[in-house]
Amino acid sequence: MKKKVTMKDVAKELGVSTVTVSKALANKEGVSDSVREMIKQKANEMGYHCNQYGNVSNVGVNNIVGILVAEQFMHDSAFYSKMSQTIVKDLMALNYFAILEIITEEAEEGGKLPNVILNNKVDGIIILGQMNKAYIERIDASKKPYILLDFNDDHFNVDTIVSDNFYGAYELTSYLISLGHKEIGFVGTINATTSIMDRYIGYYKAIIQNRLEFREEWVIRDRDSKGNIGEIYLPHEMPTAFVCNCDETAYRLILLLKKYGYRVPEDISVVGYDNYIYATMSNPTITTVEVNVEAMSEAAVNSIINRMKNPSGECGRQIISGRMVIRDSAAAPST
Template sequence: MNANITMRDIAEKLGISTVTVSKALNGKDGVGEELRVKVKETAAQLGYRLNTIAKSMKEGCSYNIGVVIAERYTGAGHSFYMQFYQQLVQALEEYQYSGLLHVLHADDEASLVLPRIYNERKADGFILLGQLDKAYVHAFLGTGIPVTLLDFYTDQPVDSVVGDNFFGSYEMTNYLIAEGHRDIAFVGNIYSTSSIQDRYLGYCKSLLEHKLPLRPEYVLSDRDELGRFTEITLPVPLPTALVCNCDQVAYNLVVHLQKKGIQVPEQCSVTGFDNDLYSTLCEPKLTTMEVNMREMAETAVTMMIRKIKHNDETAGRVLVKAKPVYRNSVKPQNI
C-alpha cells in the first residue's frame, strides 16, 4: 500500500502548498471549504497518514504519557494495576494520547534511576501508579515534568487521585456496627501504604463515633514493609467481624478460616475492599467497597492533560467515591 505519503505529495498532486494541506487536514482557518474537501479526499485516496513524530518535533510534545508501576505490583496474582493501566490507556485514547508503561525495578527505585522514557523525552508527563518510595517521587518532582500520583499520595506537593479510602472504610465499619457487630478487627499493615492507612483510620473513626474501644490487638498486619503477604495472627477469642484492607487479603483470610473449620459469615463476618477479582472467588462472596477504577483513571488523565496544556494548574488531592457492594460475607450479629 502507501509507502510514505506526506503532505507534500498531496500538495503537489493538487498544485497547492503544504501549508494549505496542513490547515485543511487540521481543521484550521484559512482554507476555502471547497479546497479543504478536495484535500481531504486526496489524502484519503492516497492513503495519507499523519507523521505524528514530525508534528511532535515541531510542537515540542510527544503526545505520550509515561505510566510507572513498581515491579512488585505486577506479575501473576497482581492483576489490579495492570487493569488500571488498561483503563488509563483507554482514557488517554480519548485525548489522542498514548500510554508508555514503565515497570520500575526495585533497585532503580532505591537508587533513584528515572525511566528511560524520561531520559529520552518520550513522554510529556508521568502518572505514578501505586505507592512508590517518597524519595523516588521527589526525584521525579525535581525534574519539573508534570507528575500525577494515582492510587496513593504523600505529604509532598503533588497532584494525586485516590479512592475515598477513609470514608469507604468508615462506611463499611458503620455498616458492620449497624448489623450488630461490636468486636471488629482491622486487617492490614497500617505502615505499608497510604491507602491502607486511610482505610484503617476510617475504621477508627467509625469505632470512635460509636464509642467502641480502639484495641491495638485488633490491628492485624497482613504484609511486610515490602508488600509481601505474611501470615496473619488471629486474636483469641476471634472478633465477630474482620475489616480487611483489600479483597485479596479478605479472600485469603476466608479460605484460611474455613480450613480451620471456622464458618464465614456464621462465626465470623469478613469484608473486603476494591471489588476486584478476589471478591467473587470464595464462597461466601465478599461484601466489599468498590473503588471506581475507571473514574480514577479518567480523572488522573484529565488532570494530566490539563496540566500539560495549561501548565500552571494544580488540582491537588482528588478523591473518587467508593461504593458498597453487599454480598454474603457479613451476617447480622445478635447483641
C-alpha cells in the same frame, strides 16, 4: 523566531496519527516502507529533525503520557491492570497516547529514573500506586509534569486523585455494626500505603464513634513495609468480624479462618475493599467497596493533560467516591 516543527505538525500535514509518525521516524515496526519513506520525506521538507541515534528528539514528543507502576502492584493485581488499561483507553479517546513502565523494586530503591524519562519519550507522568518519597523526588527533579494516582504524599505539591478510602472503610465498619457486631478487627499493614492508612482511620472512626472496644491485637499486619503480602497471624482471642484493607487480604483471611475451623460468616464476618476478582472467586463471596476506576481514570487523564498544558497552574486533590457491594461474607453475629 521560527516555530519548531513537531511530530503533530507532520502528522496533520499527511493526515496520519502522531503514533504513526513516531514509529516511522524511529524506524519501528507497524509502518509500511512506503508510508515510512513518505513521512520521512515530509518531515525533512518541513524542517523536522531527529537526533543522531534515530530516536525522536525532544521537540518531537507530543501527546504521550507515561504511566509508572511499582512492580509489587502488578503481581496478580487485577485492580491496577484494569486501572492502567482504562487510563490508556481514556487517553486515546482524547488523541493522547500512553507508555506503561513497570518500576522494579531495585530501580525504585536505587533511584534509577524510568526509561520514559531518561529517553525523553513522554510529556507527562501518571504515578499509579504508592512509591517511596526519594524516588518521587527523582521524578520531581526531572521537571516533567506528573500527578499521583491512588495515593497521596503531602511532601509534593502536585495534583492527586484518590479513592475515598476513609469513608469507604467507615461505611463497611458501620455496616458490620448495624448487623450487631461489637468486636471488630482490622487486617492491613497500616504504614505500607496511604490507602491502607486511610482505610484504617475510617475503620477506627466507626469504632470510636459507636463507643466500641478498640484492641490493638485486633489490628493485624498482612504485608511488609514495602507492600509485599505475607502471612496473616490470628489473635489469641478473636473478634466477631474483620474489616480487610483489600479483597485479596479478605480472601486469604477467609481461607485461613476455614483452616482453623471457623465458619464465614456464621462464626466470623469478613469484608474487603476494591471489588475485583478475589471478591467473587471467594466462597462465600465478599462484601466490599467498589472503587470507581472509570471516574478515577477520567480525573487522572484530565489532570495530567491540564498539567502538561499549564505546568505552573494551581494543584489540587480529587477524592472519588465508591459504592458498597453487599454479598455473602458478612452476617449478624451468632448468639
